[in-house]
Amino acid sequence: MRSVAVVGASLAGLTAARALRAQGYDGGITLIGDERQAPYDRPPLSKDFLLSRTSAEDLALTTEDDQSLGIDWRLATAATALDTAGRRITLSDGGEVRADGVVIATGARARTLPGAGGMSGVHTLRTLDDALALRESLCAGGPLVIVGAGFIGSEVASAALAAGVGVTVVEALPVPLAGPLGAEMGAACAGLHADHGIPVLCGSPVRELLGGARVEGVRLEDGTVLPAAAVLVGMGSVPNTEWLAGSGLDLRGGVRTDSRGATGLPHVVAVGDCAASYRPDAARHVRTEHWTDALRQPETAVRTLLAGPDTAPGTASAGGGSVRGLLPYFWSEQYGVRIQFAGARRDGDSVRIDSGDPEDRCFLAVYERDGRPTAVLGMDQPKQFTWWRRQLAAQWAAVAT
Amino acid sequence: MEHSETLTREGTVLVACRIEDLPPGESVRIDAADGTQAVAVFNADGELYAIDDTCTHQDASLADGWLEGCTVECPLHAACFDLRTGMPNGPPAKRPVRTHRVTVEDGFVRVHVAVPVQAF
Ligand SMILES: Cc1cc2nc3c(=O)[nH]c(=O)nc-3n(C[C@H](O)[C@H](O)[C@H](O)COP(=O)(O)OP(=O)(O)OC[C@H]3O[C@@H](n4cnc5c(N)ncnc54)[C@H](O)[C@@H]3O)c2cc1C
Ligand code: FES
Numbered sequence: 001m002r003s004v005a006v007v008g009a010s011l012a013g014l015t016a017a018r019a020l021r022a023q024g025y026d027g028g029i030t031l032i033g034d035e036r037q038a039p040y041d042r043p044p045l046s047k048d049f050l051l052s053r054t055s056a057e058d059l060a061l062t063t064e065d066d067q068s069l070g071i072d073w074r075l076a077t078a079a080t081a082l083d084t085a086g087r088r089i090t091l092s093d094g095g096e097v098r099a100d101g102v103v104i105a106t107g108a109r110a111r112t113l114p115g116a117g118g119m120s121g122v123h124t125l126r127t128l129d130d131a132l133a134l135r136e137s138l139c140a141g142g143p144l145v146i147v148g149a150g151f152i153g154s155e156v157a158s159a160a161l162a163a164g165v166g167v168t169v170v171e172a173l174p175v176p177l178a179g180p181l182g183a184e185m186g187a188a189c190a191g192l193h194a195d196h197g198i199p200v201l202c203g204s205p206v207r208e209l210l211g212g213a214r215v216e217g218v219r220l221e222d223g224t225v226l227p228a229a230a231v232l233v234g235m236g237s238v239p240n241t242e243w244l245a246g247s248g249l250d251l252r253g254g255v256r257t258d259s260r261g262a263t264g265l266p267h268v269v270a271v272g273d274c275a276a277s278y279r280p281d282a283a284r285h286v287r288t289e290h291w292t293d294a295l296r297q298p299e300t301a302v303r304t305l306l307a308g309p310d311t312a313p314g315t316a317s318a319g320g321g322s323v324r325g326l327l328p329y330f331w332s333e334q335y336g337v338r339i340q341f342a343g344a345r346r347d348g349d350s351v352r353i354d355s356g357d358p359e360d361r362c363f364l365a366v367y368e369r370d371g372r373p374t375a376v377l378g379m380d381q382p383k384q385f386t387w388w389r390r391q392l393a394a395q396w397a398a399v400a401t
Numbered sequence: 402m403e404h405s406e407t408l409t410r411e412g413t414v415l416v417a418c419r420i421e422d423l424p425p426g427e428s429v430r431i432d433a434a435d436g437t438q439a440v441a442v443f444n445a446d447g448e449l450y451a452i453d454d455t456c457t458h459q460d461a462s463l464a465d466g467w468l469e470g471c472t473v474e475c476p477l478h479a480a481c482f483d484l485r486t487g488m489p490n491g492p493p494a495k496r497p498v499r500t501h502r503v504t505v506e507d508g509f510v511r512v513h514v515a516v517p518v519q520a521f
Contacts, residue, residue, distance in 0.1 A: 015492075041493060043478075063495050292479055295492065331477060338477070382465040382476040390467060 002027040008105035009033025012272025016103040016298035034078035045131040046155040082247040086265040104270040108237035121215040137230035142166035145228040149176035153234030158334040172205035188358040254287040261301025266309035269301040290330040327393045342389040343375025417510040430464035450484035451501040451512040458494040
């Protein structure tokens with residue numbers, strides 16, 4: 001393999017470029033990214049960055065060492081198509097890149113609210129520019145209505161409170177975070193809003209945004225009208241896979257890959273938020289959307305890419321990614337509380353409080369199925385959480401092999 | 402499990418704990434009584450190492466981290482630090498943590514706090 005194109009210049013893409021070199025690949029690397037900024041870190045965008053406690057420079061993912069990677073950077077350039085042989089990428093500037101191998105790392109974008117198009121004061125939060133615009137709205141004062149009580153919505157609510165902006169959170173589901181955490185623990189996390197006097201209106205979706213050129217309010221299905229100077233839509237994300245239409249790749253729910261990052265096309269792998277990778281534990285494809293996965297998957301996927309398509313599944317991955325890298329993990333920070341979750345919870349798992357008390361917002365909960373732990377949730381319990389994460393990873397590795 | 406104790410200062414030497422309180426695979430955080438940088442001491446398969454406790458990325462305690470060989474993984478965002486050199490082996494940390502010499506005298510683990518290394 002003499003040339004590799006990495007599409008998407010963010011956490012997963014940059015990590016893939018580093019992994020290529022770390023694994024001894026010495027051919028050309030072209031890194032194509034449609035944002036104009038060099039790779040930056042997104043998690044602080046909904047946390048310290050909104051409060052100007054972190055600067056744009058602090059967000060930079062690249063370091064001095066990356067200069068030695070010899071990357072041909074194509075920033076502010078979108079990939080618009082991948083041919084069916086997976087060898088040629090068409091670019092938005094009219095050019096094209098030919099490569100022997102392709103790493104797809106185009107991530108995801110924020111889902112928008114239908115009908116919000118063009119109305120000023122309506123925000124989503126995915127990019128640095130999004131965060132700058134939202135920060136400006138926060139500086140201008142409230143009220144802010146947050147649509148969606150997921151992690152990003154909740155973190156922004158916490159930042160808005162710290163910025164002195166009046167905020168209301170609306171959530172279509174009866175219980176926030178029930179998807180990732182289950183109803184019981186979702187309610188415990190959502191309790192953080194109530195602790196800080198932030199209203200969370202659950203169970204009524206948004207019917208429409210009110211206002212003209214600028215948003216003035218939000219009307220819910222139940223008729224409630226909430227005045228708004230700004231709205232943040234935090235309704236999850238959509239994988240950036242449209243550019244791959246016609247490539248022959250399976251794009252159901254993201255770029256489908258096997259557990260080692262291989263797609264249906266030879267010499268094409270996919271990593272990070274755009275990838276729906278097969279998870280043996282769940283016996284289905286999962287698009288995890290966790291920072292840690294975007295950081296860990298490239299090591300395995302690049303190994304798969306360099307090993308070539310003739311390697312049978314399971315053998316290309318000698319060492320197949322570190323054990324801890326396989327266990328899904330994410331964190332969140334709200335109202336000064338650190339939330340950490342690891343494992344794979346399923347509906348029907350029971351929840352056991354291992355230590356602390358959810359009411360105190362300082363506890364460790366273990367999800368169990370058939371008497372075995374499946375996942376762990378910690379609030380301000382990093383040490384205990386780490387211990388559990390270790391147990392789960394060992395169990396996970398035993399199942400994966 | 403980690404023990405958090407108030408340290409006693411002997412010049413630049415901190416007494417961390419008794420050696421039997423730090424078995425292999427365990428860590429201890431020494432919260433400096435005078436508010437200076439806390440230190441984390443690890444027993445990596447019998448070898449003792451001390452580093453600054455606070456991750457250079459954000460505000461996490463490395464004593465809470467995941468010890469594997471001579472490496473500790475930050476409990477928050479998974480940056481890994483080499484306990485021997487303090488160097489991070491990858492993102493999101495970009496700067497090393499200070500390392501400190503550890504000795505065992507009369508059954509007590511002592512940390513000889515180092516002068517700061519130059520950050521790059
Ligand atoms: C506000 C916010 C807060 C978050 N907080 C947390 C957190 O606390 N904990 C956690 O675990 N995770 C968090 N995440 C998730 C984490 O940031 C993502 O999992 C991670 O960024 C995924 O990295 P990625 O490289 O796969 O995708 P992305 O970061 O989405 O990067 C994909 C890149 O590809 C570019 N691109 C897209 N299409 C094309 C194309 N056709 N051509 C060229 N380039 C293209 C995109 O513009 C982007 O630059 C957060 C995310 C956001 C947005
Ligand atoms: S705080 Fe240690 S890696 Fe982020």
